[in-house]
Structure formats: C-alpha cells, structure tokens
Amino acid sequence: MPTSTDLLQGTLDLLILQTLALGPMHGWGVAQRIQQVSNDVLQIGQGSLYPGLYRLEYKGWIRAEWGNSENNRRAKFYRLTVAGKKQLESELATWDRLSTAIGLVLGRNAEALS
Amino acid sequence: MIAELFTRLRFFVFRKKAVEVDDELHFHLEQLIAQKLAEGLSPVEARRQALIDFGGVERTREECDRERPGQWVSNFLGDARYALRILRRSPGFAVVAVLTLAVGIGANAIVFGLLDALVLHPLHLPGADGLYAVQQGRDHAASQSYPDYIDLRNRTRAFDGLVTYTMAPVGLNISGRPEQVWLYEASGNYFDVLGIRPYLGRFFHASDEHGPNSAPYIVLSYAYWQSHLQGDPNVVGRNVQLNRFHYTILGVAPPTFRSTEIFFSPALWTPIVNQPQIEGIDLMQSRGARGIWIIGHLRPGVTPAQATADLKNIGAVLSKTYPGDDDGITFSLARPGLLGDMLGSPVRAFVAGLGLLSALILLAACANLGSMFAARATDRSREVALRLALGSTRLRILRQLLTEAILIALGGAALGVALGTTLLRALSAWHPVPNLPINLPVQPDLRTYGVAVLLAVVSGLLFGLVPVRQVLKADPYQGIKAGNAAGSSARRFSPRDLLLALQIAICAVLVTSSLVAVRGMIRSLHSNYGFNPDNALQLNTDLDMGRYTGAQIPVLQRRILDTLSSVPGVTAAAYADRIPLDIGWSDASVFADSTTDYRISNVLTSAMQYAVSPGYFEAASTRLLQGRAFTWNDGKDAPRVAVINRELARRLFGSESKAVGSYFKMWGGTRVQVIGLVEQGKYKTLSEDPQPAVFLPILQSPSSWTWLIVRSPRDPRELAGTVDQALRQLDSGLPFTIDTWNKQLGTALFAARAASLALGVLGGLGAMLAVTGIFGMAAYSVSKRLRELGIRIALGAQPKQVLRAALGRVSTLLALGSAVGIVLGLAATRLLSYIVYQASPRDPLIFAGVVLTMLVLGLVAAWIPAQRALAADPLLLLRQE
Numbered sequence: 005m006p007t008s009t010d011l012l013q014g015t016l017d018l019l020i021l022q023t024l025a026l027g028p029m030h031g032w033g034v035a036q037r038i039q040q041v042s043n044d045v046l047q048i049g050q051g052s053l054y055p056g057l058y059r060l061e062y063k064g065w066i067r068a069e070w071g072n073s074e075n076n077r078r079a080k081f082y083r084l085t086v087a088g089k090k091q092l093e094s095e096l097a098t099w100d101r102l103s104t105a106i107g108l109v110l111g112r113n114a115e116a117l118s
Numbered sequence: 119m120i121a122e123l124f125t126r127l128r129f130f131v132f133r134k135k136a137v138e139v140d141d142e143l144h145f146h147l148e149q150l151i152a153q154k155l156a157e158g159l160s161p162v163e164a165r166r167q168a169l170i171d172f173g174g175v176e177r178t179r180e181e182c183d184r185e186r187p188g189q190w191v192s193n194f195l196g197d198a199r200y201a202l203r204i205l206r207r208s209p210g211f212a213v214v215a216v217l218t219l220a221v222g223i224g225a226n227a228i229v230f231g232l233l234d235a236l237v238l239h240p241l242h243l244p245g246a247d248g249l250y251a252v253q254q255g256r257d258h259a260a261s262q263s264y265p266d267y268i269d270l271r272n273r274t275r276a277f278d279g280l281v282t283y284t285m286a287p288v289g290l291n292i293s294g295r296p297e298q299v300w301l302y303e304a305s306g307n308y309f310d311v312l313g314i315r316p317y318l319g320r321f322f323h324a325s326d327e328h329g330p331n332s333a334p335y336i337v338l339s340y341a342y343w344q345s346h347l348q349g350d351p352n353v354v355g356r357n358v359q360l361n362r363f364h365y366t367i368l369g370v371a372p373p374t375f376r377s378t379e380i381f382f383s384p385a386l387w388t389p390i391v392n393q394p395q396i397e398g399i400d401l402m403q404s405r406g407a408r409g410i411w412i413i414g415h416l417r418p419g420v421t422p423a424q425a426t427a428d429l430k431n432i433g434a435v436l437s438k439t440y441p442g443d444d445d446g447i448t449f450s451l452a453r454p455g456l457l458g459d460m461l462g463s464p465v466r467a468f469v470a471g472l473g474l475l476s477a478l479i480l481l482a483a484c485a486n487l488g489s490m491f492a493a494r495a496t497d498r499s500r501e502v503a504l505r506l507a508l509g510s511t512r513l514r515i516l517r518q519l520l521t522e523a524i525l526i527a528l529g530g531a532a533l534g535v536a537l538g539t540t541l542l543r544a545l546s547a548w549h550p551v552p553n554l555p556i557n558l559p560v561q562p563d564l565r566t567y568g569v570a571v572l573l574a575v576v577s578g579l580l581f582g583l584v585p586v587r588q589v590l591k592a593d594p595y596q597g598i599k600a601g602n603a604a605g606s607s608a609r610r611f612s613p614r615d616l617l618l619a620l621q622i623a624i625c626a627v628l629v630t631s632s633l634v635a636v637r638g639m640i641r642s643l644h645s646n647y648g649f650n651p652d653n654a655l656q657l658n659t660d661l662d663m664g665r666y667t668g669a670q671i672p673v674l675q676r677r678i679l680d681t682l683s684s685v686p687g688v689t690a691a692a693y694a695d696r697i698p699l700d701i702g703w704s705d706a707s708v709f710a711d712s713t714t715d716y717r718i719s720n721v722l723t724s725a726m727q728y729a730v731s732p733g734y735f736e737a738a739s740t741r742l743l744q745g746r747a748f749t750w751n752d753g754k755d756a757p758r759v760a761v762i763n764r765e766l767a768r769r770l771f772g773s774e775s776k777a778v779g780s781y782f783k784m785w786g787g788t789r790v791q792v793i794g795l796v797e798q799g800k801y802k803t804l805s806e807d808p809q810p811a812v813f814l815p816i817l818q819s820p821s822s823w824t825w826l827i828v829r830s831p832r833d834p835r836e837l838a839g840t841v842d843q844a845l846r847q848l849d850s851g852l853p854f855t856i857d858t859w860n861k862q863l864g865t866a867l868f869a870a871r872a873a874s875l876a877l878g879v880l881g882g883l884g885a886m887l888a889v890t891g892i893f894g895m896a897a898y899s900v901s902k903r904l905r906e907l908g909i910r911i912a913l914g915a916q917p918k919q920v921l922r923a924a925l926g927r928v929s930t931l932l933a934l935g936s937a938v939g940i941v942l943g944l945a946a947t948r949l950l951s952y953i954v955y956q957a958s959p960r961d962p963l964i965f966a967g968v969v970l971t972m973l974v975l976g977l978v979a980a981w982i983p984a985q986r987a988l989a990a991d992p993l994l995l996l997r998q999e
Contacts, residue, residue, distance in 0.1 A: 030145070031142060031145075031146055032145065032146050032150075035146075049173060050143060050146050050178055051173055051177060051178045054142065054146075054181075055184070058139075058185045059185040062185055077145060077148065078141070079142075080138075080141075080142050080145070
C-alpha cells in the first residue's frame with residue numbers, strides 16, 4: 005500500500021469541493037475519486053473525510069441529500085451550492101497564486117511549465 | 119457572508135441526528151468490504167481487513183460533531199451537567215468552596231460599589247464628566263467667598279457656568295409645627311447649569327435674583343416631598359414659613375437628584391440671595407468670609423489643564439485688585455462631590471486601601487480553593503487516568519475541571535453579590551450622624567454584577583488551573599495500576615503547600631491590619647479631647663429660626679441659660695457659637711501685636727475660633743491652666759479679651775508662660791488681651807496635629823448659632839425631657855435638637871469608626887478563610903495518611919508522635935505563613951495610621967495579638983482533623999481494603 009501523503013491544512017476542503025464540482029457524489033465516491041485521480045497518492049480516510057464534509061456543509065458550501073447509490077443502497081449525496089462554487093473559484097485562485105509562489109522559491113517553475 | 123451566517127444558525131438550531139453520521143459511516147464501511155470482496159478475499163477476511171483499514175468510528179463521530187457551529191455551547195452544558203453531578207457527590211466540598219468564594223467576591227463587590235459611588239461616578243448628573251469643583255488657596259480649601267464667586271463667574275472663559283451653594287439649618291413650618299431641616303442656599307443658575315429638570319412645578323433661575331432677600335422661593339427635594347408631604351402635587355405655589363419668613367414652594371426636584379455633594383442630601387433649595395435673611399448675618403458682601411462652595415461645567419473642548427491656567431489668571435487679578443482679602447489667592451480644580459480634596463483625598467485613600475485588602479481576601483480565597491482543587495485532582499487521578507485511557511484528550515479533561523471551577527466561582531459570585539447587595543443597601547440607608555441628612559448613597563447596579571461575574575470567571579480560572587500540571591503529567595497506566603494511594607513524595611513542599619502558606623500569610627496581613635485598626639479605635643475613644651463628653655447634653659439651635667435679631671439674641675441666650683441652670687441636677691451649663699469636633703468650624707486669622715498691615719500674607723497663624731459664654735470651660739470640663747475664664751463683665755463695651763490654648767500660645771508668644779497678659783491682633787486690627795490659657799484639645803478631627811485655638815467671650819462676638827452644654831449626673835434621657843419642656847415654655851416656636859454629647863461626637867469619630875469597622879470585618883473574613891484553609895489541608899492530609907497513622911498507633915506510637923506525623927507539615931506552614939504575614943501586615947499598617955487615629959504598628963500588644971490569633975485559628979482549624987488522626991483504628995483500616 006502506498007504511503008499516504010499528509011495533506012496541507014485546508015487542502016482537503018479544496019479537493020472535496022473540486023471533486024464535487026463534477027457532480028453530486030456520496031462520501032465513499034469522493035474518497036475513491038480523489039484516490040484514483042491522484043494515482044493512489046492521496047488516500048482520504050473516513051476519519052478526515054467526514055469531518056471535512058460536515059464542515060463544508062455547515063459552512064453552506066455543499067448540501068447533502070439522501071438518495072440511492074449505484075448498487076441501490078441508501079447513501080448521502082453531496083453537491084456543490086452556489087456559494088460553494090464561488091468558494092471553489094476563490095480557493096483555486098489562491099492555490100494557483102500560492103503554488104506559483106512556492107514554485108518560484110524552489111526554482112522549479114521552469115520545469116513545471118515546460 | 120449573510121447566507122453563511124444563516125446556514126450556521128440553521129444548524130445551530132436544528133441539530134443533525136447522531137444516527138445520520140452512523141448511517142453514513144456504515145455505508146462507507148460496506149463499500150469498503152465490497153471492494154475487498156471484489157479483490158478476491160473471503161467474506162470474513164474482507165470484513166476483518168476493512169475494519170482495520172476503517173479505524174475507530176467514535177473519534178470520527180466526535181470530530182464531525184465538533185464541526186457543528188456552536189458546538190462549544192453544548193460541550194459546556196455537558197461539562198456543566200457532569201460537574202454538577204460530581205459536586206453533588208461531595209456536597210461538603212461544594213458548600214465550603216462556594217462560601218469561601220462568596221466571601222471573597224462579596225467583599226470585592228462591596229468595595230466596587232463604594233468605588234463606583236465615591237470615585238468613579240460620584241454625582242449622577244448630566245455631563246458629570248466635565249463637572250469640577252473650584253478650590254482655593256495652597257491647602258485646597260473648598261470654601262470660597264461670594265464676591266470671589268461673582269468675579270470667578272464673570273471672568274472665567276473655561277467654564278460654561280459656575281454655580282455656588284452652601285448649606286444651612288433652617289426652621290421650616292409647613293403644617294403648623296416648625297421643624298429643623300437642612301437646606302442649600304444656591305445661586306440662581308444652580309439647576310440650569312447642572313441641567314436638572316423639575317419633577318413638579320418649576321425651579322428658580324438667575325433671573326429670579328434681584329439683590330438681597332429678593333427671591334423668597336424654595337424647591338423641595340423629592341425625598342422630603344415624599345416623606346413629609348406624602349407626595350401631594352398641590353404643594354406647588356403653597357406658602358410656607360422659613361425661619362418665620364414667608365416663602366413659596368416653586369417645585370420639586372427629580373428623585374434622581376440628591377444634591378451636589380455625595381454624602382449630603384438637603385431637604386430644600388433656596389436662592390443664595392436670601393442668605394442674609396435666613397442666617398441673620400450677611401455673608402454675601404465680605405470677600406474674606408469664605409463659606410460657600412463652587413462647582414461648574416467646563417466648556418466643551420476645554421481641558422482641565424486649560425481651566426487651571428484660566429483660574430490661575432483670575433487668581434492673579436483678584437490678588438492684585440483686592441490685596442486686603444485676596445492677597446496671593448490661587449484657585450485649583452478638584453473632583454466634585456466631596457468638598458474638593460478636603461473629603462476627597464481621605465475618601466479615595468480609604469477606598470484604595472479597602473480595595474487592596476479585599477483583593478487580598480479574594481486572592482486568599484483563590485489560594486484556598488486552589489489547594490482544595492489540587493487535592494481533589496489527586497484524589498481523582500484514577501478517574502483522569504481512566505478517561506485518558508478511553509481516548510479522551512487532556513484538553514477535554516482540563517476543560518472539564520475548569521468548568522467545575524467556574525461553576526463553583528459563579529455560585530460563589532451569586533451568593534457573594536446577594537450578601538454584598540444587602541450590605542450596600544443597608545449602608546445607603548444608614549444615617550450615621552444625628553440631625554444631619556448625611557448618608558452614603560450606594561446603588562449596586564449592573565456594573566457591580568458585571569464585575570462580580572468577571573471576578574468569578576477570573577478567580578475560577580485562577581484556582582481551576584492549579585491542578586493543570588498534575589493532569590498534564592498524569593500517566594493512565596500508573597494511575598490505574600497504583601490506584602488511589604498514589605501519593606506524591608512526602609518530603610518536598612508541593613505547590614499546594616505553598617498555596618496554603620500564601621493564604622495564611624495573606625490572612626495574617628488582614629488580621630494584623632484589623633487588630634491595628636481596632637486598637638487605634640479603642641485608643642481614640644479613651645484619648646483626651648480637651649473636654650469631657652460624658653454626663654453632658656448638648657442642645658443646638660439657631661435663634662434665626664425664631665427670627666430673633668440683634669440685641670434680642672444675647673438676652674434670649676441668657677434667659678435660656680438661666681432656665682437650664684435652674685433645672686434640678688444640672689451642675690454646670692454654658693453656651694457657645696460652636697463646639698469642638700462638630701462638622702463645621704470657623705477659622706480666625708491671628709496677627710502679632712506689632713502688625714499694622716492686615717493682609718493674608720502677614721497672618722501669623724489661623725486658629726480655631728469659638729465664642730463661648732462664661733462658665734463654658736467648666737461645663738465642657740476643659741482645664742484652665744493659667745489666668746482666668748470669662749465673666750458676664752466681659753461684655754460689648756469691656757476691653758477685648760481672649761482665652762487661648764497651648765498651641766496658639768506657643769505660636770504667638772513662643773512660650774506658654776508669657777501668654778497671659780500679652781496682646782495679639784485679630785482681623786481688622788482689633789487688639790485682644792490674653793486672659794487665660796487652656797489645655798490642648800481636638801477640634802476638627804481626632805487624628806489632627808495640635809491645632810491653635812482661640813476662645814472669645816460670646817458677648818463680644820455675638821452669634822445666633824447656639825450650642826448649649828448642660829452637665830449633670832442625671833440620666834441623660836430623663837434630663838433631656840425636662841430640658842425640652844423648659845425650652846418649649848420659653849419659646850414653643852423655636853426648633854432645636856437635644857442629644858448627649860457623646861452621640862454628637864459620632865460625627866467626629868465617624869470616619870475612624872467606619873474605617874475600623876471595615877477593617878475589622880475584613881480581618882474577620884481573613885480569619886475565616888485561614889480557618890477553612892488550614893482545616894481543609896489538615897483534614898486532607900489526615901485522611902490521606904489514615905492508614906499509615908493506624909499502623910503507627912498499632913506499633914505503639916504515642917499521641918504526640920501521631921499528631922506530629924499527621925499535622926507536622928500543616929503547623930510548619932502555619933508558622934511560616936504567619937511570620938511572613940505579620941511582617942507584611944506591620945509594614946502595611948504604616949499606611950493605616952493615616953486613616954485610623956493612633957494606629958501604631960509598633961505596638962507589642964498588636965504583635966502578641968496577631969501571634970495569639972493565628973495560633974488559636976490554627977488550633978481551631980486543626981482540632982477535628984487531629985481528633986480523627988488520634989482515633990485512627992488500625993483494625994478498621996486494615997479491614998477496609
């Protein structure tokens with residue numbers, strides 16, 4: 005099993021928002037998707053996933069509804085709200101600024117851009 | 119932003135059900151198992167691995183919960199519920215803790231109430247921030263003269279308006295029976311400048327004043343209107359008699375307005391232009407007659423410094439223009455409400471001292487509770503260990519302990535404030551001085567409660583944090599293994615011991631200062647006043663109230679005196695215009711015999727001045743040291759003579775023996791011969807330095823103010839009745855008051871008495887805290903070591919050895935703390951000697967008293983634990999475990 009990478013504080017929220025931007029999804033789905041897209045580097049355990057989802061829901065950025073899963077089980081689906089979309093955009097902008105800046109400091113921008 | 123707020127609010131109100139999280143986690147787990155199965159594992163193995171991967175559910179559930187807005191509220195409520203349950207299990211501890219804090223917080227609430235009433239918000243007037251009193255002279259006297267007031271009012275650029283006022287007793291006749299009340303004679307602009315609106319009718323204005331005695335109007339205080347006129351709204355416009363002159367009631371002041379002095383609430387106000395009529399002597403014209411007070415509003419934007427400069431300029435002008443009366447005069451600002459700095463400085467010093475002591479009490483209470491909490495934390499180390507083992511965080515446990523502490527603190531604050539409010543209410547209803555509308559209006563309000571709650575939270579945190587280190591260090595494994603008996607090392611002093619020593623030291627400081635105060639009080643009661651108030655009645659009246667004037671006054675005074683002298687049992691009687699140690703006094707400027715220019719800077723000394731009748735020294739029991747006393751021959755046309763006291767003799771002539779027969783000069787150059795020398799006495803306050811005093815024959819300095827002293831061995835109450843009857847036969851319309859001289863002295867002793875009382879109470883509280891602290895510590899240490907003590911007894915230890923083992927440390931701490939406390943206390947009481955008369959810290963009796971008190975406190979507190987230690991039964995104890 006690949007070692008899980010510690011996520012930067014606050015990054016998890018961004019990942020969840022970005023994942024949910026693709027469409028409504030239940031918690032399991034979100035975790036699976038992040039793991040797949042990151043080539044198994046980012047594994048989100050339930051211990052941080054659900055507190056994260058609840059936090060976003062309490063902030064009003066995502067909304068939860070009970071529905072049926074693909075294998076017809078009762079599951080809770082999350083989807084992005086209008087406020088959540090805005091939040092995602094601003095967080096993406098922040099992320100870009102930050103990663104460019106860090107990249108500049110580390111001298112890796114040229115490689116990253118090429 | 120708003121949307122987020124509403125979302126939060128929604129979740130705050132409608133909580134998610136706990137089962138929702140569970141369902142979701144369950145679904146997640148099922149998906150995981152399904153995945154493992156798909157990877158080809160057996161159902162059992164898939165489930166096992168999935169559970170391992172999945173990890174603990176409880177923690178996730180808690181963390182999801184923690185994300186909820188307002189989660190801390192329900193956490194706190196949970197903690198509080200748990201704390202209450204725990205406290206209910208040890209009610210003794212809870213009760214002692216709450217009481218201890220109630221004492222500490224109650225004392226501070228009272229002091230804050232006083233501070234608020236006397237220093238922070240002295241006068242409840244509109245715009246009170248810009249209100250200042252104007253004082254005069256180098257010694258910052260509050261008293262001014264009317265001509266100076268007019269000049270100040272007309273010349274100042276710093277004040278929006280200056281008002282002046284003074285108080286006087288009058289005979290008021292509203293319903294047929296004359297009665298003595300106190301009134302303010304106030305400048306016409308008084309109410310307008312202060313911004314007070316009438317409750318009923320109207321007030322007088324500057325436009326009502328048209329020269330002396332031109333405005334026969336009065337305004338009633340709300341309290342007087344309620345108590346004497348039953349709040350009758352028809353009083354406006356009614357005609358009443360004031361010292362037998364006709365006056366009209368204009369209106370009633372609002373209930374919130376008492377007066378412009380904190381301690382004083384007059385029954386009525388009248389324009390100051392009526393002063394000559396009311397007091398029978400015109401004090402409005404003389405620039406040297408200083409007896410009125412001035413306050414005013416600073417103009418918006420004018421700083422106190424600018425105002426002081428403005429006053430300085432005016433002082434310079436007045437000094438130049440009127441060298442006779444105002445030579446070198448200066449003016450300064452003071453906070454209003456306490457007669458400038460005259461009462462203000464001692465009052466502020468007193469409140470500061472009280473504040474310091476009550477803070478010490480609270481600190482002692484916190485130290486007390488801190489050690490109790492530390493002891494409890496030790497006892498609960500097993501519970502803490504168990505909770506840590508079950509996955510609780512240390513932070514959570516600390517929060518739980520703090521919640522407990524703060525709950526106790528709030529309970530203590532509630533009780534303390536309840537006690538404090540009751541006491542403050544009693545204090546504001548207290549009238550310490552007979553015949554004078556003097557009291558201390560302290561209204562505990564929201565601020566007081568706020569301060570109490572704040573103190574509770576702060577002190578709760580303070581003592582609640584004592585066991586923090588213990589909790590942080592707690593090792594669940596050790597805790598459970600060793601069980602309850604996990605004792606810290608017996609040799610070293612723990613923080614708990616230090617807390618006890620600190621607390622005992624603080625209590626010793628309090629006990630010391632209260633003993634110093636009480637001893638000073640006792641001494642002052644037995645000191646030499648220069649007169650003897652025992653077996654003497656004093657009557658006072660102002661013949662103006664009976665509308666006697668001029669030559670009628672001495673005649674009537676003589677008739678009253680003759681009437682009183684003939685009352686059976688009266689051994690001596692005399693009258694004077696004032697008596698020593700009363701609230702007011704008058705100063706006489708004394709010049710050397712060689713002086714010819716009578717300006718202020720040439721005054722040799724000022725002396726307390728008393729005009730007395732023949733027989734006064736005998737009636738007052740003032741010893742005549744040399745020469746003779748006055749006779750009825752020292753009348754208007756006889757040569758001017760005086761009797762002086764030793765201090766004046768020293769200042770005037772350098773020695774006492776040269777005094778009799780020598781001359782000095784008084785205001786205006788009157789040459790006076792000294793015919794007698796009397797002993798030194800107390801004139802203004804008991805704690806004053808020796809004051810010069812001059813006694814003049816009242817026939818040569820007549821006054822309508824009449825204080826009669828009647829000396830008799832008869833029962834004072836019975837005698838007072840006879841005297842009252844005799845006086846009513848002379849003039850039934852003259853209001854007067856009769857009291858024993860000792861009661862009248864309450865005025866002079868008031869400050870010292872109040873201070874002693876306050877310090878005594880604080881000392882008592884300190885002693886109480888010491889007892890609970892020592893008791894708690896001793897009881898705890900005995901119960902901890904009961905088994906060991908039992909074994910010692912079984913092995914044949916003598917009671918002495920058992921006691922030493924059980925209480926040795928407590929005694930050491932007691933001795934240590936007391937020693938430190940006594941040293942600090944003696945240092946602190948040096949400050950007390952400014953307030954409390956004859957409070958000397960270097961009194962061996964006080965030292966012995968404190969040592970004895972602390973010893974007795976220690977014995978009392980350790981008695982029950984000691985009994986318990988001696989009764990330790992080895993068999994019983996061994997059977998217990």
